[in-house]
Amino acid sequence: MSESLLTPKRERRKQQRPGELLEAALDLFVEKGFAATKSEEVAAKAGVSKGTLFLYFPSKEELFKAVVRENVVKTVKEGALEVANFKGSSAELLKTLMLEWWRRYGSTKASGITKLIISEGNHFPDLAAFYQEEVIDPATRMLKDILERGRATGEFLNFNTEHTTMVVIAPMLFLIMSKHANSLCISGSQETNPENFIAQHAELLVRGLSNSNSLC
Amino acid sequence: MSESLLTPKRERRKQQRPGELLEAALDLFVEKGFAATKSEEVAAKAGVSKGTLFLYFPSKEELFKAVVRENVVKTVKEGALEVANFKGSSAELLKTLMLEWWRRYGSTKASGITKLIISEGNHFPDLAAFYQEEVIDPATRMLKDILERGRATGEFLNFNTEHTTMVVIAPMLFLIMSKHANSLCISGSQETNPENFIAQHAELLVRGLSNSNSLC
Amino acid sequence: MSESLLTPKRERRKQQRPGELLEAALDLFVEKGFAATKSEEVAAKAGVSKGTLFLYFPSKEELFKAVVRENVVKTVKEGALEVANFKGSSAELLKTLMLEWWRRYGSTKASGITKLIISEGNHFPDLAAFYQEEVIDPATRMLKDILERGRATGEFLNFNTEHTTMVVIAPMLFLIMSKHANSLCISGSQETNPENFIAQHAELLVRGLSNSNSLC
Amino acid sequence: MSESLLTPKRERRKQQRPGELLEAALDLFVEKGFAATKSEEVAAKAGVSKGTLFLYFPSKEELFKAVVRENVVKTVKEGALEVANFKGSSAELLKTLMLEWWRRYGSTKASGITKLIISEGNHFPDLAAFYQEEVIDPATRMLKDILERGRATGEFLNFNTEHTTMVVIAPMLFLIMSKHANSLCISGSQETNPENFIAQHAELLVRGLSNSNSLC
DNA sequence: CATGAATGAGTGTTCATTCAT
DNA sequence: CATGAATGAACACTCATTCAT
Numbered sequence: 040m041s042e043s044l045l046t047p048k049r050e051r052r053k054q055q056r057p058g059e060l061l062e063a064a065l066d067l068f069v070e071k072g073f074a075a076t077k078s079e080e081v082a083a084k085a086g087v088s089k090g091t092l093f094l095y096f097p098s099k100e101e102l103f104k105a106v107v108r109e110n111v112v113k114t115v116k117e118g119a120l121e122v123a124n125f126k127g128s129s130a131e132l133l134k135t136l137m138l139e140w141w142r143r144y145g146s147t148k149a150s151g152i153t154k155l156i157i158s159e160g161n162h163f164p165d166l167a168a169f170y171q172e173e174v175i176d177p178a179t180r181m182l183k184d185i186l187e188r189g190r191a192t193g194e195f196l197n198f199n200t201e202h203t204t205m206v207v208i209a210p211m212l213f214l215i216m217s218k219h220a221n222s223l224c225i226s227g228s229q230e231t232n233p234e235n236f237i238a239q240h241a242e243l244l245v246r247g248l249s250n251s252n253s254l255c
Numbered sequence: 256m257s258e259s260l261l262t263p264k265r266e267r268r269k270q271q272r273p274g275e276l277l278e279a280a281l282d283l284f285v286e287k288g289f290a291a292t293k294s295e296e297v298a299a300k301a302g303v304s305k306g307t308l309f310l311y312f313p314s315k316e317e318l319f320k321a322v323v324r325e326n327v328v329k330t331v332k333e334g335a336l337e338v339a340n341f342k343g344s345s346a347e348l349l350k351t352l353m354l355e356w357w358r359r360y361g362s363t364k365a366s367g368i369t370k371l372i373i374s375e376g377n378h379f380p381d382l383a384a385f386y387q388e389e390v391i392d393p394a395t396r397m398l399k400d401i402l403e404r405g406r407a408t409g410e411f412l413n414f415n416t417e418h419t420t421m422v423v424i425a426p427m428l429f430l431i432m433s434k435h436a437n438s439l440c441i442s443g444s445q446e447t448n449p450e451n452f453i454a455q456h457a458e459l460l461v462r463g464l465s466n467s468n469s470l471c
Numbered sequence: 472m473s474e475s476l477l478t479p480k481r482e483r484r485k486q487q488r489p490g491e492l493l494e495a496a497l498d499l500f501v502e503k504g505f506a507a508t509k510s511e512e513v514a515a516k517a518g519v520s521k522g523t524l525f526l527y528f529p530s531k532e533e534l535f536k537a538v539v540r541e542n543v544v545k546t547v548k549e550g551a552l553e554v555a556n557f558k559g560s561s562a563e564l565l566k567t568l569m570l571e572w573w574r575r576y577g578s579t580k581a582s583g584i585t586k587l588i589i590s591e592g593n594h595f596p597d598l599a600a601f602y603q604e605e606v607i608d609p610a611t612r613m614l615k616d617i618l619e620r621g622r623a624t625g626e627f628l629n630f631n632t633e634h635t636t637m638v639v640i641a642p643m644l645f646l647i648m649s650k651h652a653n654s655l656c657i658s659g660s661q662e663t664n665p666e667n668f669i670a671q672h673a674e675l676l677v678r679g680l681s682n683s684n685s686l687c
Numbered sequence: 688m689s690e691s692l693l694t695p696k697r698e699r700r701k702q703q704r705p706g707e708l709l710e711a712a713l714d715l716f717v718e719k720g721f722a723a724t725k726s727e728e729v730a731a732k733a734g735v736s737k738g739t740l741f742l743y744f745p746s747k748e749e750l751f752k753a754v755v756r757e758n759v760v761k762t763v764k765e766g767a768l769e770v771a772n773f774k775g776s777s778a779e780l781l782k783t784l785m786l787e788w789w790r791r792y793g794s795t796k797a798s799g800i801t802k803l804i805i806s807e808g809n810h811f812p813d814l815a816a817f818y819q820e821e822v823i824d825p826a827t828r829m830l831k832d833i834l835e836r837g838r839a840t841g842e843f844l845n846f847n848t849e850h851t852t853m854v855v856i857a858p859m860l861f862l863i864m865s866k867h868a869n870s871l872c873i874s875g876s877q878e879t880n881p882e883n884f885i886a887q888h889a890e891l892l893v894r895g896l897s898n899s900n901s902l903c
Numbered sequence: 904c905a906t907g908a909a910t911g912a913g914t915g916t917t918c919a920t921t922c923a924t
Numbered sequence: 925c926a927t928g929a930a931t932g933a934a935c936a937c938t939c940a941t942t943c944a945t
Contacts, residue, residue: 078935079935087909089937091910099936160438171439201447202447209425209426213428220377222376222383222384223386225424243463303926303927305928306922307926309919309920314920503809509915511914522916522930522931526928526930588871599868599871637884645857653809654808657860679891725939738907739905
């Protein structure tokens with residue numbers, strides 16, 4: 040605590056640099072994509088010189104991975120933790136998760152990463168593999184856990200896991216792609232309230248899955 | 256048929272050139288994206304020289320537009336025509352349309368264009384605008400027409416058009432993006448039967464929209 | 472023959488370009504080394520733009536290999552041919568070879584390649600391997616053939632091949648390194664007549680090797 | 688020994704620093720060349736920070752000069768001293784010198800400096816000039832002194848000094864270049880015993896120079 | 904004395920488009 | 925009509941040296 044008082048200016052900057060660079064990188068990657076983002080721009084936006092960027096991140100790809108770790112992996116982990124600690128019904132859990140997912144990720148700048156990786160993944164196989172391993176796989180795992188839990192407690196009917204996973208993910212992906220395809224106006228993306236859309240979808244999904252759907 | 260007898264070989268080739276170039280271009284654009292496709296490759300694949308390509312298409316962007324006209328706009332127009340001539344119920348029409356859309360477009364090579372435009376549209380605003388005008392707007396228009404027709408006949412309940420449009424489009428988009436994101440393994444995309452998935456979604460959607468849903 | 476009269480200007484240039492680039496490259500590689508030679512300089516010296524260089528040679532390394540093939544490998548092959556066709560005694564052959572080697576290679580600009588590869592080979596393993604295979608190995612092979620021939624005819628005494636090879640090569644290498652180490656003044660290199668030096672060394676060597684050395 | 692008792696640890700380190708840096712620098716310069724050796728690596732190998740290196744040596748070039756002074760100039764001076772004090776015949780002196788030169792320098796790590804200066808001298812004229820003045824000139828002077836001494840005593844015939852100097856130096860240089868051209872396999876360099884080779888050459892040379900060569 | 908954060912100049916390679924032939 | 929030679933702008937990454945702490 041006294042440290043923060045004593046820490047000299049240079050030192051303080053040093054500890055902030057990675058964060059500043061990461062933030063600048065997130066902004067630019069999301070805005071322009073990976074390939075189109077020039078490392079010098081990132082540095083400039085963070086207020087340092089080109090060389091300094093490479094002092095903290097050995098390459099543009101590593102910079103990107105760090106951005107993903109900071110902004111996506113972290114969110115996935117938090118989600119997994121909440122899932123593990125959730126006390127309510129599986130139906131509630133699923134609905135909560137989908138909505139929170141949108142609130143904490145889909146609606147944020149960081150969701151541009153998802154668009155980026157889908158758009159450019161084919162041209163950067165290393166990044167795609169990294170994302171698959173660090174984000175897609177854990178997230179899918181988490182989803183499956185919820186579904187299995189619901190099935191175990193008898194809450195959910197027997198269902199096709201793959202299909203369900205798709206239905207959970209599809210609307211989020213749709214909204215994210217729409218949001219970041221600035222030059223395109225995919226129907227509804229601009230005027231509809233995404234949160235409502237997600238909530239509705241979640242509700243519909245849960246009903247479909249539930250054992251005792253009192254639709255009538 | 257008499258044409259082939261009368262037309263000298265050179266002449267015939269000349270008239271086939273654009274088609275051959277368009278086919279080569281479609282393959283490469285879908286496989287590698289717009290930016291990553293080299294015009295020389297397209298020419299080579301069509302069996303002509305680089306210069307010849309620019310003889311038929313004044314630029315790479317115009318080539319792309321021609322590919323879109325040939326492979327996407329055409330499909331949309333066919334769809335609109337069928338919609339106009341369709342005799343059955345609006346519910347049938349909607350279900351038919353969604354399934355046919357997948358069969359005639361989503362499941363074909365040409366659907367890569369959709370992934371391409373979403374992925375790279377931001378970097379090529381002209382192409383995005385062109386696609387918006389020639390594809391997205393007409394397709395959305397067509398969808399709305401169906402919904403309005405259903406409402407007019409009393410088949411469909413009053414609903415949110417934007418929302419419905421999204422629900423119609425989202426699964427198709429999801430499947431298309433999954434299919435063309437080779438380095439990524441988005442859940443379900445590999446093992447699930449897309450046609451079943453679409454059919455199910457269409458069914459669900461129509462039930463939700465319908466006036467007399469005999470769910471109870 | 473009529474072709475040369477009809478060949479249009481552009482075409483003629485095209486056939487000359489590789490040669491012009493190769494010559495410019497040789498000059499610059501010898502003058503400044505491999506790493507320090509900028510590809511743009513080579514292009515400029517040949518009177519073309521940077522891009523044109525890469526039209527003819529896919530990379531700087533390939534350009535270098537082409538320079539070696541044109542200026543060194545060729546010479547080695549000519550030497551091997553002459554060795555194979557030589558009619559005189561092995562002693563004469565050896566002396567002739569050493570002197571000719573100097574005249575046709577050591578004393579020319581091209582010998583800078585030898586200095587270059589020894590100087591920079593460690594930093595460009597691919598180039599070193601190429602040179603080893605295309606130049607050093609064949610040249611060594613040729614030398615051994617001569618020695619074996621002399622031994623077979625009874626002209627030469629039994630000797631250590633490795634040692635002899637070194638004695639043949641060392642003075643050439645010494646002269647070449649001296650000649651191209653412009654900033655250094657290794658003794659004798661500037662004023663002594665290299666040809667005399669080589670001739671003397673060859674004479675001495677042959678005497679040492681010969682069966683009937685009439686030194687007494 | 689009392690020094691270690693009285694000198695405080697920090698103090699001792701301070702006095703050892705230059706030596707440790709010099710040793711690290713020698714290793715790296717020899718292994719990777721001058722340009723390719725990063726000053727940070729040198730510092731790291733010596734266990735200090737980048738800044739500290741520049742505390743002791745104002746620049747990379749000065750560091751190199753210090754390495755030369757420590758590892759080459761010193762050896763030349765020792766050689767000159769021994770030459771001055773040598774009591775035997777000039778022939779013995781020359782043979783001894785050549786062999787000792789190999790033993791004390793050529794066969795050691797330090798001989799990499801010779802390869803380095805020949806390889807990179809053209810790109811670093813200051814270093815080349817320094818080496819010329821501090822090493823080549825004194826060494827050449829020493830050699831000439833021996834030859835003149837031999838001539839003065841009537842031991843040696845009248846000969847061409849330049850030529851003789853070359854013959855003395857050439858084999859050493861050849862062996863050194865071979866030894867440090869790791870990617871290249873110049874004939875004989877690997878299997879032949881360098882010391883024998885040098886000894887033989889020295890013997891041959893002395894015989895050639897001597898007044899009364901009892902070859903017959 | 905010692906540290907290590909910051910700098911910024913320098914270069915091989917690609918590719919859409921043109922135009923002389 | 926068709927060719928293919930030529931162009932030139934654009935971009936990631938390295939490292940010796942400095943100087944605030």
